[in-house]
Amino acid sequence: MSQERLTNQDETVSSGENSADPTSEPLVDSAIEVPGKNATSTGRTILRAQSFDVYYDDVQALQDVNIEIPEKQVTAMIGPSGCGKSTFLRSINRMNDLIDAARIEGELYFDSKDVYDEDVDPVALRRKIGMVFQHPNPFPKSIFDNVAYGLRVQDMDVDEQQVVEESLKKAALWDEVKDQLDKSALDLSGGQQQRLCIARAIAVDPEVILMDEPASALDPIATSKIEDLIDDLAEDYTVVIVTHNMQQAARISDKTAVFLTGGELVEFDDTEKIFENPEHQRVEDYITGKFG
Amino acid sequence: MAAETPSWAQQAGQVSRLRGRAFEAICLASTSLALVSVMVLLLFVANDAFRPFEAEPALTFAIPVLPGLELFVVPVVLPAYLLVFGATLGLPVALTALYYYRRDDPAGEVAYATLGLPIVSLLVSAGVLVMFIEVLTVSELFATELALLVAVGAIYGHARLRPRKAVERLAIIIVAPVVALAGLPPAMFNDIVNGIAGLAGVGPVLTTRLFSVRELVLASPFLPVRWVMLLATVTLPVVAIFAPILARRRESREAGLALGGLSMIVAALGLVAAPALGVGSDVWIVVASVTVPPLAVYVEGVVRRREGMAGLAFPLVLIGGALAGWLLVQQVGFGMPDPWLDWGFLTNAHSRFSAEKTGIYPPLVGSVMMLFAIVILIFPVGVGAAIYLEEYAPSQGLAGKFVTLIEINIGNLAGVPSVVYGLLGLALFIRFLSMPVGAIIVGALAVGLLILPIVIISAQEAIRAVPDSHREASYGMGATRWQTIRDVVLPQAFPGILTGTILALGRAIGETAPLLMIGMPAIVRRAPDGFFATGSAMPRQIFRWSKEFDPLYRHGVLAAGVVTLLVVLLIMNGTAIILRNKFQREETA
Numbered sequence: 001m002s003q004e005r006l007t008n009q010d011e012t013v014s015s016g017e018n019s020a021d022p023t024s025e026p027l028v029d030s031a032i033e034v035p036g037k038n039a040t041s042t043g044r045t046i047l048r049a050q051s052f053d054v055y056y057d058d059v060q061a062l063q064d065v066n067i068e069i070p071e072k073q074v075t076a077m078i079g080p081s082g083c084g085k086s087t088f089l090r091s092i093n094r095m096n097d098l099i100d101a102a103r104i105e106g107e108l109y110f111d112s113k114d115v116y117d118e119d120v121d122p123v124a125l126r127r128k129i130g131m132v133f134q135h136p137n138p139f140p141k142s143i144f145d146n147v148a149y150g151l152r153v154q155d156m157d158v159d160e161q162q163v164v165e166e167s168l169k170k171a172a173l174w175d176e177v178k179d180q181l182d183k184s185a186l187d188l189s190g191g192q193q194q195r196l197c198i199a200r201a202i203a204v205d206p207e208v209i210l211m212d213e214p215a216s217a218l219d220p221i222a223t224s225k226i227e228d229l230i231d232d233l234a235e236d237y238t239v240v241i242v243t244h245n246m247q248q249a250a251r252i253s254d255k256t257a258v259f260l261t262g263g264e265l266v267e268f269d270d271t272e273k274i275f276e277n278p279e280h281q282r283v284e285d286y287i288t289g290k291f292g
Numbered sequence: 293m294a295a296e297t298p299s300w301a302q303q304a305g306q307v308s309r310l311r312g313r314a315f316e317a318i319c320l321a322s323t324s325l326a327l328v329s330v331m332v333l334l335l336f337v338a339n340d341a342f343r344p345f346e347a348e349p350a351l352t353f354a355i356p357v358l359p360g361l362e363l364f365v366v367p368v369v370l371p372a373y374l375l376v377f378g379a380t381l382g383l384p385v386a387l388t389a390l391y392y393y394r395r396d397d398p399a400g401e402v403a404y405a406t407l408g409l410p411i412v413s414l415l416v417s418a419g420v421l422v423m424f425i426e427v428l429t430v431s432e433l434f435a436t437e438l439a440l441l442v443a444v445g446a447i448y449g450h451a452r453l454r455p456r457k458a459v460e461r462l463a464i465i466i467v468a469p470v471v472a473l474a475g476l477p478p479a480m481f482n483d484i485v486n487g488i489a490g491l492a493g494v495g496p497v498l499t500t501r502l503f504s505v506r507e508l509v510l511a512s513p514f515l516p517v518r519w520v521m522l523l524a525t526v527t528l529p530v531v532a533i534f535a536p537i538l539a540r541r542r543e544s545r546e547a548g549l550a551l552g553g554l555s556m557i558v559a560a561l562g563l564v565a566a567p568a569l570g571v572g573s574d575v576w577i578v579v580a581s582v583t584v585p586p587l588a589v590y591v592e593g594v595v596r597r598r599e600g601m602a603g604l605a606f607p608l609v610l611i612g613g614a615l616a617g618w619l620l621v622q623q624v625g626f627g628m629p630d631p632w633l634d635w636g637f638l639t640n641a642h643s644r645f646s647a648e649k650t651g652i653y654p655p656l657v658g659s660v661m662m663l664f665a666i667v668i669l670i671f672p673v674g675v676g677a678a679i680y681l682e683e684y685a686p687s688q689g690l691a692g693k694f695v696t697l698i699e700i701n702i703g704n705l706a707g708v709p710s711v712v713y714g715l716l717g718l719a720l721f722i723r724f725l726s727m728p729v730g731a732i733i734v735g736a737l738a739v740g741l742l743i744l745p746i747v748i749i750s751a752q753e754a755i756r757a758v759p760d761s762h763r764e765a766s767y768g769m770g771a772t773r774w775q776t777i778r779d780v781v782l783p784q785a786f787p788g789i790l791t792g793t794i795l796a797l798g799r800a801i802g803e804t805a806p807l808l809m810i811g812m813p814a815i816v817r818r819a820p821d822g823f824f825a826t827g828s829a830m831p832r833q834i835f836r837w838s839k840e841f842d843p844l845y846r847h848g849v850l851a852a853g854v855v856t857l858l859v860v861l862l863i864m865n866g867t868a869i870i871l872r873n874k875f876q877r878e879e880t881a
Binding site: 093095098100101123124126127130131133135137138139140149150152153154182197200201204 | 543686687688689692759761762763764765766767768769770771772775779780783784
């Protein structure tokens with residue numbers, strides 16, 4: 001299995017101290033201005049897109065996206081349906097590679113490495129950038145096997161028992177399932193399943209967790225649990241979350257990116273600023289519900 | 293309070309429902325026509341095969357269709373034994389079935405499975421026994437299994453000791469089975485080289501070779517006695533499959549060990565009990581090993597779930613009823629019918645002189661061997677192709693168009709007449725590759741190619757049914773494509789693949805035209821003793837009987853053959869249905 005590991009994993013996921021590359025300089029502004037709970041974190045840029053375009057066949061889904069996502073904070077992406085926010089999210093860990101029709105242009109840096117460089121193995125990239133999907137999608141396996149799946153496929157040399165327990169605790173699910181780890185994950189409720197998916201994603205200790213509308217298929221109580229969880233996760237991980245729910249974005253995120261129709265990133269700033277005093281009229285219209 | 297019906301509640305005057313009703317009636321008529329014609333055919337054949345109404349004494353009476361008109365009178369013959377069996381077997385069975393249907397739905401399913409499982413197990417054990425009688429000796433199987441065990445042990449041992457050496461492991465995976473089963477170099481290779489050397493006028497070049505584990509075991513003077521080998525080769529593998537299932541379900545090693553021990557003891561009991569019953573101890577050991585573990589696991593599951601336990605009584609009702617009826621008939625002295633399809637029919641070969649003594653044994657064995665060969669040859673190829681087409685093949689651009697073209701053509705191949713595959717078999721395998729005419733393996737290849745597209749298509753459907761979200765989840769956690777296929781896609785698609793394959797095999801067992809084309813003989817007096825031996829198959833033999841001059845062959849024997857074929861088919865389809873239901877339940881649970 002070792003040959004499946006990429007050639008240059010280390011480069012891709014280097015610890016990020018390469019300040020020699022000017023493009024990876026931290027975003028000074030964001031480090032100062034970010035309010036709220038994570039204000040103490042460095043705000044170092046971990047993901048940076050530059051003139052980033054995505055096409056599906058001939059249709060342009062994203063145009064000229066420039067964004068710098070800070071480390072260990074929650075960045076929300078909002079916008080109307082079909083505006084390309086999910087496309088952008090799935091471009092970050094190259095899930096769009098699975099769609100043959102997708103084609104990208106421009107650069108997207110994780111740490112200081114363009115993830116679309118030819119020497120980047122998407123499998124290695126996804127080991128550092130985990131993902132949680134819109135609909136809870138646990139495997140039809142036991143709860144334990146679900147969480148341990150990532151450890152097994154990555155051939156990680158760790159104590160499975162311990163990592164599974166820690167991940168489930170981090171995902172606030174341990175107390176509910178500790179006596180039934182052997183049961184099928186499909187027996188859990190929708191909210192529990194989604195937390196299981198989060199536990200599964202953090203078990204392999206990624207740096208970034210991408211969430212594609214993680215609460216949109218859940219009821220309000222389950223949603224609020226997920227939101228609390230995202231809050232906690234931001235202490236250890238960078239969270240990028242796509243959501244349709246603007247209140248949710250306002251509640252949980254430190255920074256917000258607004259995509260509008262045509263795959264255009266119209267505004268990206270501190271969440272507070274976006275919701276209280278956006279620069280663009282279109283963004284204000286969208287947020288106040290005049291459009292979209 | 294007779295409120296007047298408001299006008300909106302009436303049928304709207306301007307909309308006629310007549311056409312809808314007519315359409316419904318036509319659909320109903322076609323369904324009934326299809327069902328009735330198949331039923332009539334089956335009953336007709338079954339009547340010929342079993343002759344249930346030809347036994348003395350019998351009640352005879354005439355039912356007048358039109359009173360007063362002698363011409364329209366239907367004579368009815370009702371043998372006495374039928375009445376007895378109706379009372380002891382038919383009525384109780386019908387009543388229990390009705391009870392399950394009305395009161396206890398899960399019990400019906402349990403009844404179906406507890407009845408079906410032993411039947412399938414018995415058939416499998418019959419297959420194993422026939423294999424020992426006709427194809428392999430027990431010691432050969434013992435040596436082969438031991439050698440395989442050594443090879444698997446070597447592979448696992450290496451993986452344990454040197455886990456990161458992928459190239460080494462690949463070499464071991466290739467070399468170990470060869471050394472274990474065939475030796476290095478394989479005996480055939482030596483023969484070929486020496487043969488060429490002999491032609492060139494040189495003596496044998498390769499005189500030494502590393503003997504395979506299999507050969508060493510066979511040559512060993514310390515081979516265990518036959519029954520120990522039987523227990524080791526037949527009972528142990530079955531136990532090794534089912535004991536862990538039980539252990540996992542009950543979450544206790546003891547349960548698994550208990551099942552294993554119990555099965556071994558029951559099988560070994562054959563040494564004492566079988567001679568007393570007048571069967572060979574081999575028969576007992578094989579039947580017990582194949583029947584006891586799966587049945588025990590199933591019954592345990594039913595008892596543990598406490599759902600449908602009443603269904604477990606169904607086989608008892610059936611067997612008890614049959615036994616009681618038989619004893620009663622014997623006691624009173626009623627005559628029993630003389631069915632064409634009896635034990636003798638299943639164990640004899642075709643006889644030119646007596647329809648009564650004719651049997652279907654050699655073609656039955658031939659058919660089963662063909663099926664076995666087809667599964668071994670076609671299953672990996674079909675599933676592999678389906679995995680490639682669904683998981684790897686490009687879907688965009690020129691290559692994608694090409695893949696689409698291939699898929700369409702696989703669909704077309706599924707519709708190619710079987711005669712054409714027979715021609716392919718004749719031209720390719722017999723003429724070009726010089727394989728023996730009418731050999732089991734040639735039949736298996738021709739019919740296998742015929743069902744290959746069906747296997748591919750059904751496997752594709754099963755793989756496609758695995759939700760993409762599961763693939764994405766797997767990729768999202770850093771799994772490679774191969775890991776995703778192995779750990780996520782295949783486990784979920786497997787039941788569907790299995791069902792599709794079994795249904796395709798059902799088609800394979802009934803194919804006749806390719807067998808005619810590749811020159812399968814109509815009449816074989818001995819069962820084939822290997823895959824390269826000449827053999828026949830059931831449909832081929834049935835076709836032959838249809839052309840016999842003696843009407844006894846054309847009616848009785850032919851019908852018995854058809855029923856045998858249909859029963860094998862029915863059992864295969866039933867297995868497919870049980871498997872599908874079982875796995876579907878596990879998915880949704």
